[in-house]
Amino acid sequence: KILLGGDHLGPNPWKHLPADEAMAKAEAMITAYAKAGFTKLHLDTSMGCAGEPTALPDATTAARAARLAAVAEDAVGGRGGVLPVYIIGTEVPIPGGALEELDTLEVTAPEAAIETVRVHRAAFEEAGAAGAFSRVVGAVVQPGVEFGNENVIAYDRARAEKLSTTLGQLHGMVFEAHSTDYQTPDALRELVADGFAILKVGPGLTFALREALYGLDQIAAFLFPAARERTLAEVTEAVMREEPANWAKYYHGSAEEQRLQRHFSYSDRIRYYWPHPKAAAAVDELMSLLDGVAIPETLISQFLAGSYARVRNGEVAPQAKPLALAAVDAVLQDYFAACRV
Structure with missing residues (x-):
């Protein structure tokens, strides 16, 4: 009942390098994950590399994610292993929690979530990875939860209600919520009930x-x-x-x-x-x-x-x-x- 997952697979460890160099290293990394049998792959290409803005346009993020998915598919193809499922997203919190104290967070806009899926579908098709997109099971969004060094932003389901309703348009997908560490048991249950069915926890x-x-x-x-x-x-x-x-x-x-x-x-x-x-x-x-x-x-x-x-x-x-x-x-x-x- 356990799946091995790769988290934040992308250029983040090498974002101090030019994009081409960072992505080449990311390709080697995701190849290793896929060959090792990791079957839940989170494609995180949302960060800028050397000389780029911190936040990238959705189209760039999606194109790089599709590129990594295509590499993972090639690594698994013909090996008889379990084909991976993928997590996509353009509004991905930084690994490990916020760098500063937070009072509140902007919940992902419903239209932004729908657009994220649309641009990724197009990018996967263009990269020849339409089969991989058929196994995209979740999209990372911000439901309004996070933690910093000294405080935790608690889930407020009323603020996330409009975002939750968009799942009706994203057939076969759920939302993945990052930084759910330190949420109360009631908040975790509400997150799942509202469609944020993959809960990320690490530092907690x-x-x-x-x-x-x-x-x-x-x-x-x-x-x-x-x-x-x-x-x-x-x-x-x-x-x-x-x-x-x-x-x-x-x-x-x-x-x-x-x-x-x-x-x-x-x-x-x-x-x-x-x-x-x-x-x-x-x-x-x-x-x-x-x-x-x-x-x-x-x-x-x-x-x-x-x-x-x-x-x-x-x-x-x-x-x-x-x-x-x-x-x-x-x-x-x-x-x-x-x-x-």
């Missing part, structure tokens, strides 16, 4: 994992105060300060404000540091220290309150790894419940 899951690891970090510090030279939080702070590339352009303000954001931002840029050798070693040390330890319920209540009830009723074992996984599962359950509407 890694944020939950970081919360659990930091809770376990504090538990270990209390139970074994002399066992480690540095806590996990101290290690990650040092690593992020030594190598700021993954957070520096996202976090602003005073030194103290940036320190807060490094660890507790909704954008959760810390997620890029967990594979770092020093951070990974610190996590391994923490989990080894707590391996086999039955963590007292009172400490779970204090430092991992979100899992306390499930520990009490026997759903989650009072041990480090089950508690870390349970934190992520709790977020996923809200999405699973929403998609059963």
